[in-house]
Amino acid sequence: MTVRLQTEGRVSEGTLLEIADVKTHFRTERGLVRAVDGVTFSLERGKALGIVGESGSGKTVLSRTIMGLLPSTAVLSGSVRFAGQEILGLDARQMRHLWGSEMSMVFQNPMVSLNPLMKIGKQIIEPLQIHLGMDKTNAVATAERLLRDVRIPEPEKRLGQFPHELSGGMRQRVMIAIALACGPTLLFADEPTTALDVTVQAQILELIGEQRKDRNMSVILVTHDLGVVAGHTDEIAVMYGGRLVEKAPTRELFANMKMPYTKSLMRSIPKLEDPSHTRLLTIPGRPPDLVNPPKGCRFAPRCAYAREKCVQHEPPLIVSDTSSEHFYACWYPVGSPEFEERDVEIMTNVGVGGSA
Amino acid sequence: MAGTGTAHLRDGDVVLRVDDLVVEFPMGRHATVSAVAGVSFDVLRGETLGIVGESGCGKSTTGRAIMQITAPTSGTVSFEGTDLTSLSYSDLREARTKIQMIFQDPISSLNPRRKVRDSVKDPLDIWQRGSEAQRIELVNSILEQVGIDPERAAESRPHQFSGGQCQRISIARALVLDPTLIICDEPVSALDVSVQAQVLNLLEDLKQQYGLTLIFIAHDLAVVKNISDRVAVMYLGKLCEVASSDDLYGRPAHPYTNVLVESIPIPDPELAVAGTTITGEPPSPVNPPSGCRFHPRCPYADDICSRTEPTMRSIGDGHFVACHHPLVTPVSIA
Numbered sequence: 001m002t003v004r005l006q007t008e009g010r011v012s013e014g015t016l017l018e019i020a021d022v023k024t025h026f027r028t029e030r031g032l033v034r035a036v037d038g039v040t041f042s043l044e045r046g047k048a049l050g051i052v053g054e055s056g057s058g059k060t061v062l063s064r065t066i067m068g069l070l071p072s073t074a075v076l077s078g079s080v081r082f083a084g085q086e087i088l089g090l091d092a093r094q095m096r097h098l099w100g101s102e103m104s105m106v107f108q109n110p111m112v113s114l115n116p117l118m119k120i121g122k123q124i125i126e127p128l129q130i131h132l133g134m135d136k137t138n139a140v141a142t143a144e145r146l147l148r149d150v151r152i153p154e155p156e157k158r159l160g161q162f163p164h165e166l167s168g169g170m171r172q173r174v175m176i177a178i179a180l181a182c183g184p185t186l187l188f189a190d191e192p193t194t195a196l197d198v199t200v201q202a203q204i205l206e207l208i209g210e211q212r213k214d215r216n217m218s219v220i221l222v223t224h225d226l227g228v229v230a231g232h233t234d235e236i237a238v239m240y241g242g243r244l245v246e247k248a249p250t251r252e253l254f255a256n257m258k259m260p261y262t263k264s265l266m267r268s269i270p271k272l273e274d275p276s277h278t279r280l281l282t283i284p285g286r287p288p289d290l291v292n293p294p295k296g297c298r299f300a301p302r303c304a305y306a307r308e309k310c311v312q313h314e315p316p317l318i319v320s321d322t323s324s325e326h327f328y329a330c331w332y333p334v335g336s337p338e339f340e341e342r343d344v345e346i347m348t349n350v351g352v353g354g355s356a
Numbered sequence: 357m358a359g360t361g362t363a364h365l366r367d368g369d370v371v372l373r374v375d376d377l378v379v380e381f382p383m384g385r386h387a388t389v390s391a392v393a394g395v396s397f398d399v400l401r402g403e404t405l406g407i408v409g410e411s412g413c414g415k416s417t418t419g420r421a422i423m424q425i426t427a428p429t430s431g432t433v434s435f436e437g438t439d440l441t442s443l444s445y446s447d448l449r450e451a452r453t454k455i456q457m458i459f460q461d462p463i464s465s466l467n468p469r470r471k472v473r474d475s476v477k478d479p480l481d482i483w484q485r486g487s488e489a490q491r492i493e494l495v496n497s498i499l500e501q502v503g504i505d506p507e508r509a510a511e512s513r514p515h516q517f518s519g520g521q522c523q524r525i526s527i528a529r530a531l532v533l534d535p536t537l538i539i540c541d542e543p544v545s546a547l548d549v550s551v552q553a554q555v556l557n558l559l560e561d562l563k564q565q566y567g568l569t570l571i572f573i574a575h576d577l578a579v580v581k582n583i584s585d586r587v588a589v590m591y592l593g594k595l596c597e598v599a600s601s602d603d604l605y606g607r608p609a610h611p612y613t614n615v616l617v618e619s620i621p622i623p624d625p626e627l628a629v630a631g632t633t634i635t636g637e638p639p640s641p642v643n644p645p646s647g648c649r650f651h652p653r654c655p656y657a658d659d660i661c662s663r664t665e666p667t668m669r670s671i672g673d674g675h676f677v678a679c680h681h682p683l684v685t686p687v688s689i690a
Binding site: 054055151167168169170197198199200201202203205224225226227228230231250251254264265266268269270271272274275276277278279280281282283284286 | 410411518520548549550551552553554556557560575576577578579581582584585600601602605615616617619620621622623624625626634635637638
């Protein structure tokens with residue numbers, strides 16, 4: 001099967017990525033870990049999607065599933081269509097045609113992701129020669145231009161340096177330059193700024209945003225930080241326990257959160273505008289064991305708003321009354337009488353309840 | 357910023373006073389890394405001092421130098437009137453029972469081969485406090501207070517707990533000797549926001565209950581603001597600004613503090629437009645810039661900033677800034 005996509009066959013607008021009922025399970029000694037358990041969404045060309053969740057929510061496994069970067073022990077099902085073509089389950093040899101030139105990834109830790117023994121230049125030039133068949137002179141010139149694009153000062157000099165000679169922020173810029181080298185249509189950024197300082201984080205997020213606009217590229221930003229996705233995405237998907245629990249355009253989501261989980265995550269973030277020593281609302285307990293997920297709503301055991309029905313029956317993903325593009329999976333969403341009744345109690349008890 | 361001076365030091369019931377602390381590390385034959393370069397601050401009893409700054413600003417080194425884990429190159433660290441830098445090893449060990457530390461990575465700060473309750477009990481065994489039965493009783497009650505089941509802790513090793521639980525266990529270990537001061541070095545940075553909130557609330561509760569004084573070192577300004585009474589901002593080994601936490605965020609006076617505040621991603625798309633961002637990254641502490649160490653990145657810098665190091669000046673209400681061109685006008689004090 002050939003998966004080489006011709007440039008003219010590329011999607012310049014409309015749906016770029018469509019995933020349906022994707023399941024990624026791992027066989028372990030303890031049993032089957034349902035890391036991603038039935039996730040469906042699509043992404044338009046040029047749009048940025050944020051995937052948000054706590055550790056263990058499945059957000060990283062999902063992005064690696066789409067990229068085809070999982071070990072062979074993963075048991076996959078469902079469908080991942082990229083530019084109209086089914087790519088789920090393709091092996092590395094077949095995926096290689098897509099990596100770099102169609103989709104690429106920026107990882108969390110730039111020190112580990114770069115080869116410490118190879119000069120920066122070679123790490124950028126190599127994919128250009130292999131994927132795009134450039135000759136050396138051309139590739140070097142392109143590499144310099146890429147480093148300039150990602151705002152690295154003195155790019156000619158940097159090409160001859162090793163990763164350890166660069167700061168963390170500079171290394172992350174190099175990672176982005178490598179990811180952009182072959183002009184991908186889809187860029188995955190998995191916690192790209194978690195290892196960086198706030199001032200540098202702001203610069204890197206802006207850089208990714210600019211490159212997305214310049215290149216009409218789609219971006220999937222995977223993070224645990226609702227602050228990061230708020231300013232840098234068009235849509236947000238919230239994951240919990242391997243499931244998609246809420247998805248909406250960014251502004252709609254923040255304006256009309258439906259899932260108590262999303263709302264609780266929001267409330268557990270310390271906010272600068274609050275006076276110091278403001279009591280934080282917490283989510284007790286921890287994410288579910290994905291070998292034996294709870295039978296009803298997976299968030300129910302930690303949810304302050306859960307009722308009997310939540311424990312017994314898993315809620316389906318339904319459309320919100322606030323927007324046809326807003327979906328959530330909850331029996332008693334934010335705004336429902338059941339939620340509000342309980343919320344009044346919780347808010348008056350702040351400072352008493354809390355940690356678990 | 358990046359200044360010196362002691363105008364911000366206070367009288368009163370001072371638990372810890374750090375005076376002109378300098379920590380340098382040798383690097384190669386001729387170079388030294390100037391990690392902490394003349395920092396002074398104090399902490400009153402019952403207060404939480406937040407120390408905030410980017411990586412490499414010297415905030416962790418400062419915390420370690422207080423404990424004398426890293427020996428200061430010069431300066432004094434006065435804890436309840438005793439200068440820790442001048443103590444003999446055995447006196448220092450004794451003094452350290454009153455100062456405890458909690459670290460960033462909760463899993464690696466516990467011995468993986470030992471049952472966690474034994475790790476928590478260790479300080480009591482070392483100092484021979486009470487009988488074995490009393491020790492176990494104390495450890496059990498503290499574990500319960502931090503939300504860890506003592507029975508499970510007696511049976512399990514660190515890898516059987518989550519990161520948040522391990523951090524609770526580290527907190528319990530820091531508490532068993534009934535310390536006066538706890539230095540928390542990025543205690544919640546490795547945790548999910550939901551768990552981070554649990555641990556922050558727990559620290560607030562324990563602080564009240566045990567009458568603790570805290571130093572809370574972190575890079576996350578919102579977290580620091582939440583837990584601190586007073587905040588010190590560091591940049592490249594120097595203090596920029598010290599103020600009560602509400603005042604610091606309400607009217608940041610140092611251009612660097614302002615940049616830090618503006619760089620925080622706000623979880624609200626309506627407000628999430630980029631504010632003042634700066635280019636570049638902190639320079640190397642091997643060859644720190646002359647004058648104010650922040651001047652190469654500062655939008656307000658002029659000649660004087662590259663020549664003369666600013667010293668701490670008051671801008672009122674216990675708010676101090678080390679800057680030649682502060683964003684809030686300094687008051688002249690007699």
